Amino acid sequence: MRSILADSEVRLQFAGHETFPLRLLWLRKAYDAAAAEPTPRGTFQERDAIARFGVGRNMAISIRHWALAAEVLQEEGGMLSPTLWARKVFDPDRGFDPFLEEPATLWLTHAHIASKPEFATTWFYAFSGLSQTTFDRDMIVGGILELVRDRVGLKASADTLRRDVEVFVRSYVARGDGGEDAAEPLLAELGLVRESRLAGQFEFVRGSKPTLPDAVFALALERFWRRWHVNSPTLSVEQASYAPGSPGRIFKLDEDSVLERMTRLDRVTDGAFVWSDTAGLRQVARVRPTNESRLLERAYNPVRRAAA
Numbered sequence: 001m002r003s004i005l006a007d008s009e010v011r012l013q014f015a016g017h018e019t020f021p022l023r024l025l026w027l028r029k030a031y032d033a034a035a036a037e038p039t040p041r042g043t044f045q046e047r048d049a050i051a052r053f054g055v056g057r058n059m060a061i062s063i064r065h066w067a068l069a070a071e072v073l074q075e076e077g078g079m080l081s082p083t084l085w086a087r088k089v090f091d092p093d094r095g096f097d098p099f100l101e102e103p104a105t106l107w108l109t110h111a112h113i114a115s116k117p118e119f120a121t122t123w124f125y126a127f128s129g130l131s132q133t134t135f136d137r138d139m140i141v142g143g144i145l146e147l148v149r150d151r152v153g154l155k156a157s158a159d160t161l162r163r164d165v166e167v168f169v170r171s172y173v174a175r176g177d178g179g180e181d182a183a184e185p186l187l188a189e190l191g192l193v194r195e196s197r198l199a200g201q202f203e204f205v206r207g208s209k210p211t212l213p214d215a216v217f218a219l220a221l222e223r224f225w226r227r228w229h230v231n232s233p234t235l236s237v238e239q240a241s242y243a244p245g246s247p248g249r250i251f252k253l254d255e256d257s258v259l260e261r262m263t264r265l266d267r268v269t270d271g272a273f274v275w276s277d278t279a280g281l282r283q284v285a286r287v288r289p290t291n292e293s294r295l296l297e298r299a300y301n302p303v304r305r306a307a308a
Helices: 003-008 028-032 041-045 050-052 059-067 084-090 101-112 121-127 138-149 160-174 186-190 214-228 237-242 257-265 292-300 303-308
Strands: 075-077 080-083 133-134 193-195 201-203 233-237 273-277 279-288
Touching: 003 121, 003 138, 028 075, 028 080, 028 084, 028 121, 028 201, 041 050, 041 059, 041 080, 059 075, 059 080, 059 101, 080 160, 084 101, 101 121, 101 186, 101 214, 101 292, 121 138, 121 201, 133 138, 133 214, 138 160, 160 186, 160 257, 160 303, 214 257, 214 292, 233 237, 237 257, 237 279, 257 273
Parallel strands: none
Antiparallel strands: 075 080, 133 201, 193 201, 233 279, 273 279
């Protein structure tokens, strides 16, 4: 983790969400804005953004931030367009889940945000950098400050980080006061973080995650492999469980659950990943790249998912 966040080649970001956690229909709003044709980045901050998105200007900017962080939109030359998975999921006529009703969409959204440091560094650090199950806000702020203090040109004050950490907490732990944020933090439904019995403390919820489709696990493993271990022909259970950005880390899976899912990857990926357990080496070999469209279909189609 230290080497990743201290690397000057890795972009870090602790703002952009305008202090708003990701809300229920924001990703669909972002998709609709760019589905027909690429839209300028400034669309989300123009004067008519309030009428177009049905939210205030700061919230519209937050929608853009989360759409990029969740990889619903991609940017090239100042223009925004939907990604493959966004078209597969959010298309109003042919999408698997245009109204974000399926657990697979929530898991994919979370994976895209938490598995990389560029758009939501605090999310990446919290899920991949904290070794403790229980934490508080100051623990995250202090940990990030320690890791990035030597980054030349990086401006990340304690106050900025505290605001970012507060948004992180609100993204996964719904408020109990009945306010607007209590009803709509999209990722709170995953149950990955909960309040601890001790005031001001929170804890990650580790376990098997029954609502997480094997196909989503496979997609996350492929992304992790491609990003952090691109030259390695195999990945061990330990790497998939504990390395920064790994499925075990971002989904808070225990090692036995990661092992169980890796043994099923042969069928889930149609042989792209091959499991082996010989001479004490529990690992998966990558025979060829996975088929993202096929895996997305299996994540959402119950019949294909059961047959996989």
